Amino acid sequence: MQGFDVGARLRQLRNARGLSQRELAKRAGVTNSTISLVEQNSVSPSVSSLKKILDALPVSISAFFAGDELSQPRPFYPADELTEIGDGHLSWRLVAARRPDRSMSIIHERYPPGADTGEEMLEHEGEEGGVVISGTVEITVNGEAAVLGAGDAYYFDSRLPHRFRNVGETECVIVSANTPPTFSDGGQELHHA
Structure with a gap:
């Protein structure tokens, strides 16, 4: 995943859906600080944690990493x-x-x-x-x-x-x-x- 900016992509998707970090955290069942740390690339979430956050958007893991174009x-x-x-x-x-x-x-x-x-x-x-x-x-x-x-x-x-x-x-x-x-x-x- 070298070079992929997980934090920026999550922030882009969250903002595109008009969600605050607090609202996304609530929907995903994680803490506000978790969303903040992921968006700052301060922590690298496990597959299960990232899946939980993306399900709350909702966006698929493949769309998250591949982009939305087919x-x-x-x-x-x-x-x-x-x-x-x-x-x-x-x-x-x-x-x-x-x-x-x-x-x-x-x-x-x-x-x-x-x-x-x-x-x-x-x-x-x-x-x-x-x-x-x-x-x-x-x-x-x-x-x-x-x-x-x-x-x-x-x-x-x-x-x-x-x-x-x-x-x-x-x-x-x-x-x-x-x-x-x-x-x-x-x-x-x-x-x-």
Whole structure:
């Protein structure tokens, strides 16, 4: 996410909707200082925290990072054209972020040692699955945890509370998909308190 100004983009979207920091904080269920610190780029929010704030706008994670313009559908996407939707620590690169009427999300995920999706469990409509390419990751789904390594896979109902955490010594790489693309595209996402 090098060079992307998270604070300026959040401020732009908040102002475009005529919301004060206080009002956005109230809608998102976070403190006023959280919004202020994110807008000043003083803190880098976790994926789950940023998702909670964006859901209150509402704006999707892919629109937040990709901008609102759509592109023509095409079959191939070079690595440097994948849209970064991670939190600056972990990397989630979304395939075809600007494609109109996209009915699934395919994400190339990279978790450095110790990285996780945040203290809050994620919950959103749909199903998701993936394959661990390298490293290890602990995935918790609805209270059940497993550590997966290269070649291992997962598939679950995304409405169940879930979290990903790299518990290994090396970077973990996953290629995942979810449908419908509710996590990256907004919708009826819920957050587990």
